[in-house]
Amino acid sequence: MDISQVLFYALSAMALGSAIMVVISRNPVHSVLWLIITFFAISGHYILMNAQFLGIVNLIVYAGAIMVLFLFVIMLMNLNAETEPQKNKWLKLAGVVAGGCLLLVLVAALKQAEVKGKVAMLETGDIGLIRNLGKALFTDFVVPFEISSILFLSAMVGAVVIGKK
């Protein structure tokens, strides 16, 4: 087990653990903070796969910009553990049972699957480098790139419409 594998498992554990904490924290501010940790762990994964550009962008955009926005909103709305509405106990139970079953079944299904030598390419891939990414985006994938820009336009207009006045 070399260093990158150790790092991989450590980052994975961190990502999963903090993601669970996001869900179960009672205080919304805590949830946001746990989410930032999750994003950090994921950025670590990107870097492990030799995709430094994506890792950095992920940090800047999600952990940097979006999470700050989230925090502002939460603080402005003055949300805290006490204001969180109490949910129906049975519904909670149903949610736990459904989610648990899903997990169980997924694990059971995936256990049967044989992963035919398709391990993640740690340290070797080069698509995540800024140069290759740029080339791919602006040659082969130029149409979807344009379409995704339209997607953002749509989101923006939608936000403006709903938020107006």
Add this chain to the structure above:
Amino acid sequence: MNSLLAYIPALPLLGFIILSLFGRRSPKPVIAWVGAGTVCLAALITIAVGVAFMQSTPANGAYSQLLWSWFRVGALSVDINLRVDALTLVFIFIITFVGALIHIYSAFFMWHDRDMARFFASMNLFVCSMLLLVMADNLVLLYLGWEGVGLCSYLLIGFWYEVPSNSRAANKAFLITRIGDTALLIGLFLLFKELGTLNMNAIQQQAPQHFTTGSADIVLITVLLLVGGMGKSAQMPLQTWLPDAMAGPSPVSALIHAATMVTAGVYLIARMHGLFLLSPVTMAIVAIVGAVTLLVAGCSALAQTDIKRILAYSTISQIGYMFLALGVGAWSAAIFHFFTHAFFKALLFLAAGVVIEALHHEHNIFRMGGLRKRMPEVFITFLAGAAALSALPLVTAGFFSKDAILWYSWSSAGGTSVLWFMALVGAFITALYSTRLMLVVFWGEMRTPVHQQPDRGMVIPLIILAFFSITAGFIEWPHNMLHLSLFSDHVQQVLPATVMKRDLPSEWLFQAIATVITLTGVYIGYMLYYGKSGVRWQQSPPLAATRDFFFSGWKFDQLYNFLFVKPFLFLTRVNKSDVIDKLYNGIAQAGLRLNGWFSVSQNGSLRLYIVGVLAGILFIITLQLLL
């Protein structure tokens, strides 16, 4: 001439279309002119065609006009092809000529009815359908006309539909003739299955090669055709609808239920003679059906008090004569009797209509009487009709046609002494009830005052019909009197000549017996009904019971009610909450129940919806694991 044929049925059809589209808003003169005019024009064309036909018989013995191909299904190709041969010519002449007279009469008779347009529309449609029936060159087209006349008969019997009993009578007529129609249809299917064609000429040609005489197939087919004819022509045991059909207006009774539609069965059998000749059994059945019917209906006519019901039973009885003639193979005699009967029976119905109208819708003959002086034209014409009906020797048309049937019912190869005797008794009864009708209605004291005299337009058709009732017989004389046989020469272009027995007694003898019997009937009628002599004997109990039995038409209605209607009603009552319905109700119940259950899921809670999605995923993945 060929190209004129289509106009004969097309003109009444045009009248029907105009009247049904614009009739409601048209003034009455327009309705009358359109309704009667189209049929009169058709009659003129028919006469022109007939004259041309007489002058030079066309090739193949028929005019024909192919209009268009109706449909092709597999081996069956049906064309709208009109064909007029000697037999059809007789029928279309009667339909259009007598029909035209009845339409002219109706124009005056129906003048005050608010539904005059509907009346003429239905009448025109009837004439068109009837013409199609007899002009068809294939059995499918014939069947179209067959159903068309049934429909019009239904519409016209129930013409005054506000009275419930009229609607019931219409339903009864429709349902009972339906039995015959169904049999006919099955017969046609079988015929097509055997021969692969429904073209009449082809059937006539192929049948002798295809069927062996008397084989089960041909017997079955001909019996089915016969049942079809019995339904339409009101023969035993399907006769019960015709007396009730008198609920319709009198011109309807004259046209549909005396002159034309009810003889469709006669036409069918005559037209299919090629098949019937192959099945001697069926021929015997036809003769027996005719003979029994003429007696049963004649007895019923004796006891009736309603003037139109007397005539209705008389019609059944006279058609019985035609069936008897068909059954013994006297084809031309049957058609000849149809020919004369159409005149005098139409006349009697129309005259009866005038009488009923004049006496404030009085139908009971015992409340009439003494009309001889008050309505002389009607009296004279009615007398001519009744004389023809009772076949007074030499001076009436009825004598010539009925005498031929009496003679052939003994002398032809299929004839027997029993059939002859039954026909003879029938002749006696006919004379008796005709005399009774005449005496009760026109002699004696007046019991209901006459409140209106008939229009001239109604009297003229009566006079024309009366003229033909007397003279129409002179074109065909018995062989022993004059060698004049225009009619049988004409129809024997199509129909085979009657096969005779050998070593027959003299025809004079039979004519003498028939004459004596008829005159005896008239005399007994005179004895019983002239003045007040009839009152006493009518009171004796056994006679009264017999009379009631006859009056109710031999209790056939009650019998059918007991045999069919009651069991049917019983079944429907038992099955009131339909067993099959349970299934559908079950589906509805299950639907509602499920609706209740499913609706619970639609409670608007987003969390529940997410649970739904998760459940779906679980289901899919679990299925994958299991399979």
Add this chain to the structure above:
Amino acid sequence: MTNLQLLALLPFMVLATAAVVVILLIAFKQSHTVIQVTGFFMMCAVVLAMWFVRDTLPREVPPLLVVDGLAALFTGLIIFSVLVVGLLSYIYFEEREENPKEYYILLFLATLGAAVLTISRHFISFFIGLELLSVSLYALIAYLRNRNNAIEAGVKYLMLAALTSAFLLFGMALIYMETGSMEFTAIGNAITKSGTSVLFLMGIGLIVVAIGFKLALVPFHLWAADVYQGAPAPVTAFIATVSKIGVFAVFVRFAQAIHLHENALAVTVLTVIAIACMIAGNVLALMQQNIKRLLAYSSIAHFGYLLVAFLSGDAGVGAGVFYLLAYSITLLSAFGIITLLSTRRKDADELSGYRGLFWRNPLMAAIFTVALLSLAGIPLTAGFPAKFFILTVGVQQHMWLLAVVLVLTSVIGLYYYLRIISTLFASPPLSPAKEKSLHPLFYAATYTSLVVLMFLLAWLGIFPGFIIDNVQEFLVIR
């Protein structure tokens, strides 16, 4: 990318331009009418562009897109529906307080999303198209913020769409992991070479979840009634037609590429879903008193019927396209009537409001009646041959169970359609006349288009052969 490839994408570029043009028009403070009319002509331009490039088809635009006969058919269907939805929107939004202009941007962007789905042959374009459609729809559904149900409906749609998108991505990832490709044909080839595995099947299952959500298939249908009810009537029409057509198109293409109907497991899953849809949709609609909710349930049932065609494989595609065409025309006319009857305050979705419509406005009642008869699949309307073709292909493929369920549930369906029709012809209550403030020209245009739709329904019902032949002609372009 060559010129010819660019040319093939011309209709889609025009569609994207339409949105930008509307933005510019808003920037220059043009009136609603101008935007409406411009939008209309832009859509016509899309149709023209489609017509123009028709002969150059099929054209691949590797690696993500392919413009072939199937795509042309479904895009045509989408544009046709948007044309009608746009027409309905004018009357609907002009009567309301809110500023209606941004609505058209979102409408055209959502349309672009649906159109991209029809030409996708790659997971990336599939996902982007789907998201473009969804994101625009969130805002569209919640467009009338002041209504109680609008925001609720929008949030419900958002949450569930996000959830199912996550599953979609997971499923795509699993398939990528198994086959090493995200292109449909490459996946198909890999699968035929090495056979299906658990990972692959699970991926398919998860993708079916996302598609099932968009098409409102049982058990992912629970949102449908709430969203249909909460959204503005023209948007509901859009969800019911355009969005579902786009998703169905990509599903058909995906299924054809990976030979989905040869996979026993997938067929079993979809069969169960189809049966559940037919039963649940029809049963839920039975007692429903709200027309928009009723149409939601009815559309669940109709997509159950459509799945029968889908499960028949290649043979069923023609029947499916015809069904979608008939269904779209029918629903658009029904929603047209709802739009026309809606007032400033609320949509005309209560059944009681339709009581005696025939005596007040016979033309509307006639259009609505024909639409409902078509939904019920009564002969002489488009719904009958559509259902009949589906039944035919179903029986040809020996899917007896599905065929039986289809027939039985159609009978149940008849009940609630006829219930509405009988309401239309009942004796009317006393109701105040609706105020009409708009220029009569727009009412005339809307009425005209609705009457045209009605005659189209009758024409399709009586002469379906012409359309079927043309559809088949298009489908061979691949």
